[in-house]
Structure formats: structure tokens, C-alpha cells
Amino acid sequence: MKVKRFKQLLKIYTKLPLPREIWETEEHAQYVEALHNDKECSELYKKHYIKEAGLNYKKYCCIDMAYHLVEDAKPLKRDEINYDAVIRYCKSHKQFGIPIHDGGASYVSIRYCPWCGSKLKK
Numbered sequence: 064m065k066v067k068r069f070k071q072l073l074k075i076y077t078k079l080p081l082p083r084e085i086w087e088t089e090e091h092a093q094y095v096e097a098l099h100n101d102k103e104c105s106e107l108y109k110k111h112y113i114k115e116a117g118l119n120y121k122k123y124c125c126i127d128m129a130y131h132l133v134e135d136a137k138p139l140k141r142d143e144i145n146y147d148a149v150i151r152y153c154k155s156h157k158q159f160g161i162p163i164h165d166g167g168a169s170y171v172s173i174r175y176c177p178w179c180g181s182k183l184k185k
């Protein structure tokens with residue numbers, strides 16, 4: 064799939080809920096294939112997803128860090144835990160960490176990005 068077509072479909076396919084008659088098409092299958100296997104398309108999708116979440120990927124060491132922080136940035140009710148978050152940023156300690164899903168807000172702090180290996184800034 065060409066990147067230009069992927070960009071067009073990205074605008075359509077990211078508006079949820081997506082009706083079954085759309086996601087059962089060959090074009091949607093090609094879109095998903097490009098999303099997972101074409102680096103340029105994958106990055107376009109991640110940038111879109113990050114922007115929709117209100118984050119600026121340029122503030123992070125890499126697009127993957129920003130992409131995975133979207134889950135952590137989702138607003139939660141008091142004492143609610145987001146079990147989908149694989150990385151978190153603790154504002155009070157100004158550090159990144161891997162959440163421990165033990166029912167609390169614990170995490171293992173990390174000093175290097177798990178995706179790009181960069182030393183993380185506080």
C-alpha cells in the first residue's frame with residue numbers, strides 16, 4: 064500500500080466505531096498489513112495516535128516512548144489503575160518507570176528507554 068493511500072485511510076479508519084462492512088474489506092486488511100509491516104505507515108499511525116491523545120511526540124526520546132505513554136496519560140478516576148499501561152511517567156518524581164500491577168501505583172524506575180536505549184532525562 065502506498066503511503067499516500069495509507070494517510071487517507073488513516074483518517075477514515077481511526078474514527079471509531081468502525082462498521083463491520085468497512086473492517087471486513089480487502090482494503091482494510093491491506094491498511095492493517097501496512098500498519099504493522101511498513102515502517103513509514105506505522106510511524107504515521109503512531110504520530111496520529113499520539114497527537115489525538117494530546118501528547119507531543121517530539122518531547123520524548125523516540126516515537127515509541129511517546130506512543131506507549133498514551134495509555135499512561137489517559138485520565139483515570141481516583142484509585143483506578145490502568146492495566147494497559149506498559150510504561151509510566153511519574154510527575155512528582157520526574158522519572159519513567161515500568162508499572163507493577165499489584166493493585167497500587169508502584170513502578171520500577173528506569174534510566175534508559177526500553178525502545179531506543181537513550182538515557183532518559185528527568
Ligand SMILES: [Zn+2]
Pocket residue numbers: 123124125126127128176177178179180181
Ligand atoms: Zn526512546
